[in-house]
Each structure stands twice: as structure tokens, then as C-alpha cells.
Amino acid sequence: MIKSIRNKTLAASGAMYYWLATVPAAYAGIFGNVPSEAELGGGPSGDARTIVLKITKQVLSFMALIAVVVIVIAGIRLVVSQGEQEATEKGKKTILWAIVGLIVILLARAIVDFLATTVANNG
Numbered sequence: 001m002i003k004s005i006r007n008k009t010l011a012a013s014g015a016m017y018y019w020l021a022t023v024p025a026a027y028a029g030i031f032g033n034v035p036s037e038a039e040l041g042g043g044p045s046g047d048a049r050t051i052v053l054k055i056t057k058q059v060l061s062f063m064a065l066i067a068v069v070v071i072v073i074a075g076i077r078l079v080v081s082q083g084e085q086e087a088t089e090k091g092k093k094t095i096l097w098a099i100v101g102l103i104v105i106l107l108a109r110a111i112v113d114f115l116a117t118t119v120a121n122n123g
Contacts, residue, residue, distance in 0.1 A: 053116050060109045067102040071095055 078091030 049119070053112065056112055057109065060105055060112065064102060064105045064109075067098050067105060070098040071102070074098060 074091050074094035078088060078095070081087035081091060
């Protein structure tokens with residue numbers, strides 16, 4: 001069971017990495033001008049650290065949004081389960097793990113913020 005979950009997670013991660021590496025380049029000009037590094041928040045030279053921090057924070061914020069949506073969907077499933085034991089337990093577990101994921105995401109965001117301020121002050 002654990003091995004199949006690990007294989008599915010690895011496959012999903014590989015697919016996401018492939019999509020992130022290829023799709024933005026393919027659709028770069030469809031929705032307007034592609035912003036330069038300086039427009040993304042880097043300095044005049046396009047500071048790579050600032051760009052990576054902004055992207056990381058945006059990804060973590062998006063993941064937090066997804067976790068909240070999963071909690072809402074699990075809550076709806078819990079209410080709609082009509083007291084069926086298996087569906088109720090599944091809804092409770094989904095909510096529990098979504099909350100754990102949300103806590104991990106928020107801790108990751110705090111660590112990123114802490115490291116960004118520490119590196120900025122010492123660098």
C-alpha cells in the first residue's frame with residue numbers, strides 16, 4: 001500500500017515538474033507580454049533571490065488555498081454522508097490530514113520568511 005502511494009506520488013511529482021518546465025514556455029506570449037525579471041520584483045539587475053522568494057511565497061499561498069478548499073469539500077462530504085459510518089470516517093480523516101497539511105504549509109511559509117529576513121540582514 002505504501003509502495004503504491006509512493007509510486008503515485010512520484011509519478012504526480014514528475015508530471016507536475018514536466019508541466020512546470022514546458023507549459024509556461026509554450027504559452028508565454030498568449031496572455032500578453034512576459035514580465036522581465038525586474039518587473040517580478042528583482043532589482044534593476046533582476047535579483048534572483050528576490051524572484052525565487054516571491055515565487056516560493058506564491059506557491060505556498062496557493063497550496064494553503066488548496067488545503068482550505070479540501071477542508072471545505074471534506075466538510076461537505078461529511079454533511080452529505082447522512083451518518084454512513086465509512087463516509088463519515090473518511091471525511092474526518094480528510095479534514096484531519098488537510099489541517100495537518102495546512103499547518104505544514106504555514107510553517108514552511110514562516111521558515112521561508114525567517115530565512116529571507118535572516119539572509120537579507122546578514123547578506
